Amino acid sequence: MLKGVLWILIFLPIALAAQNEARDLAVLCSPDFAGRGYVDDGMKKASSYIASEFEKAGLDQLNGSWFQNFTMRVNTFPGAMTVKSGERVLIPGEDYLVKASSAGIHGSFPLVFVSLDMLQTDSAFDALKAMNLRRSLVVLDTMSFDKEHIDKRYKFIEHNGLRSAGVVIQSKRRLIWTVARNQATYFSLEIKPGALSRKDSILSLDVDAKFVNRFKARNVWGMVKGTEFPDSFLVVTAHYDHLGMMGENTRFPGANDNASGTSMMLDLARYYANHPQKLSMVFIAFAAEEAGLVGSKYYTEHPAFTLDNIRFLLNLDLLGTGQEGITAVNATLFESEFDLLKELNDKGGYLPKVVRRGKAANSDHYWFSEKGVHCFFIYQMGSYDHYHDTGDKPELLPMVGYQNTIKLVEDFFSALQKSN
Ligand SMILES: [Zn+2]
Numbered sequence: 001m002l003k004g005v006l007w008i009l010i011f012l013p014i015a016l017a018a019q020n021e022a023r024d025l026a027v028l029c030s031p032d033f034a035g036r037g038y039v040d041d042g043m044k045k046a047s048s049y050i051a052s053e054f055e056k057a058g059l060d061q062l063n064g065s066w067f068q069n070f071t072m073r074v075n076t077f078p079g080a081m082t083v084k085s086g087e088r089v090l091i092p093g094e095d096y097l098v099k100a101s102s103a104g105i106h107g108s109f110p111l112v113f114v115s116l117d118m119l120q121t122d123s124a125f126d127a128l129k130a131m132n133l134r135r136s137l138v139v140l141d142t143m144s145f146d147k148e149h150i151d152k153r154y155k156f157i158e159h160n161g162l163r164s165a166g167v168v169i170q171s172k173r174r175l176i177w178t179v180a181r182n183q184a185t186y187f188s189l190e191i192k193p194g195a196l197s198r199k200d201s202i203l204s205l206d207v208d209a210k211f212v213n214r215f216k217a218r219n220v221w222g223m224v225k226g227t228e229f230p231d232s233f234l235v236v237t238a239h240y241d242h243l244g245m246m247g248e249n250t251r252f253p254g255a256n257d258n259a260s261g262t263s264m265m266l267d268l269a270r271y272y273a274n275h276p277q278k279l280s281m282v283f284i285a286f287a288a289e290e291a292g293l294v295g296s297k298y299y300t301e302h303p304a305f306t307l308d309n310i311r312f313l314l315n316l317d318l319l320g321t322g323q324e325g326i327t328a329v330n331a332t333l334f335e336s337e338f339d340l341l342k343e344l345n346d347k348g349g350y351l352p353k354v355v356r357r358g359k360a361a362n363s364d365h366y367w368f369s370e371k372g373v374h375c376f377f378i379y380q381m382g383s384y385d386h387y388h389d390t391g392d393k394p395e396l397l398p399m400v401g402y403q404n405t406i407k408l409v410e411d412f413f414s415a416l417q418k419s420n
Pocket of ligand 1: 257289318
C-alpha cells in the first residue's frame with residue numbers, strides 16, 4: 001500500500017506534467033480529426049494542424065510549401081455500419097471489426113457454420129464446396145480448429161472460395177484493425193468469441209464500403225536552417241495518420257500510434273526553432289503509414305533535398321509509454337551511433353534502458369534505410385493494452401518516458417554535431 005502511495009506521489013506529477021507538455025496529443029486524438037484517416041477529412045485536418053504549428057513555431061517551408069501531395073488507392077468505410085445478430089445490435093470495434101479490405105453489404109443472411117469435420121475429409125469438403133451459398137454467410141469458427149491440418153482449406157474459405165455472400169471469422173485473436181489499399185469482391189467480418197452464438201441463424205448487415213482510387217494525402221514538412229552547415233541535415237520523422245473511422249461513429253484515436261510520436265516531433269520542432277543548430281533540422285510528418293508506409297515511400301522517391309545529405313534521421317513511432325525504456329531499430333547497422341545513444345542515456349539517467357534491435361520494416365524509417373540513409377526508429381516500451389483498437393486514447397497513455405526521451409534526442413543530436 002505504502003509502495004503504491006509512494007509510486008503515486010513520485011510518478012503521478014511526472015506523468016501529469018508530461019501529459020500537459022505533450023499538448024498536441026489530445027488535439028490530434030480529438031473527434032474533429034476523425035482518427036486521422038480516410039473519412040471526414042481526418043488526415044487533411046490533422047496535416048493542416050501540424051502545418052499551422054510548424055508556422056507558429058517559426059519553421060521554414062520546403063520547396064515553397066508545408067505539404068508534399070500524393071494520391072493513393074484506399075478502401076474506406078464512411079457510412080453505415082450496423083451488424084445485428086437476431087435482434088441484438090453488435091458493438092463495432094468491441095464485438096467485431098469489418099476487415100479492412102471488405103466490400104460493403106446490405107441485407108439479412110442465414111449463417112452456415114463450418115465445422116472442423118467439414119474440412120478434415122475430402123468428401124466432406126467436396127460436399128461443402130458443392131453447396132450454393134450465394135445468399136449465405138459462411139462462419140469459420142477458428143476456436144474449434146487444429147489449424148495445422150486444415151490450413152489450406154481454411155485459407156480457401158477465408159478468401160471466399162465457397163462464393164458465399166461473405167465470410168465471418170470467429171477467433172480468439174485480439175481484434176486489431178488496419179487499412180487496405182484494395183477492396184475485395186466480398187464482405188468479410190472478424191468477430192469476437194461469444195458475440196455470436198450457434199443459436200443465431202441470421203445476421204442482418206448494413207455496411208457501406210467505398211473504394212477510393214485517388215485519395216489525396218499529404219506529408220507535412222518544415223525546417224530550421226543550420227547556422228554553419230545548412231546543406232547537412234538532421235531529420236526527425238513521425239507518421240501522423242492512423243486508421244480513421246469504421247463507419248460514421250467508430251473512431252480509432254491512435255494516441256500511442258502515433259499521436260505520441262507526432263507530438264514529440266512537434267515539441268522538438270519548437271525547441272529547435274528556438275535553438276538553431278549548426279546543421280539544418282528537418283521535421284517530416286508522414287501520411288498513410290498505416291496503409292503500408294505509403295507517405296514515407298513517396299518521400300524517399302521524391303525527396304525535398306538529396307538523401308545523401310542526411311547526417312542522421314530519427315523516426316518516432318509509439319512514444320506514449322516508456323516505463324521500460326526505448327528500443328532503437330537499426331542499432332546493429334549503426335553501432336557507433338547506438339553506443340552514443342546508450343552512453344548519453346546512462347550519463348543523463350533518462351530512461352531505464354536503451355535496447356538494441358536489428359533491421360525491421362515496421363515504420364517509416366524503412367525506405368530511408370533501404371536507400372542508405374543512416375537512421376534509427378525509436379519506440380518506447382512499457383505496459384499498455386491498446387494497439388490498433390478503439391481504446392488507444394490519450395487519457396490512458398502512461399507518458400512516463402516522454403520528456404526524458406526528448407532530452408535524450410537533444411543530447412544525441414548535439415553530440416552528432418560535435419563529431420561532425
Ligand atoms: Zn504507427
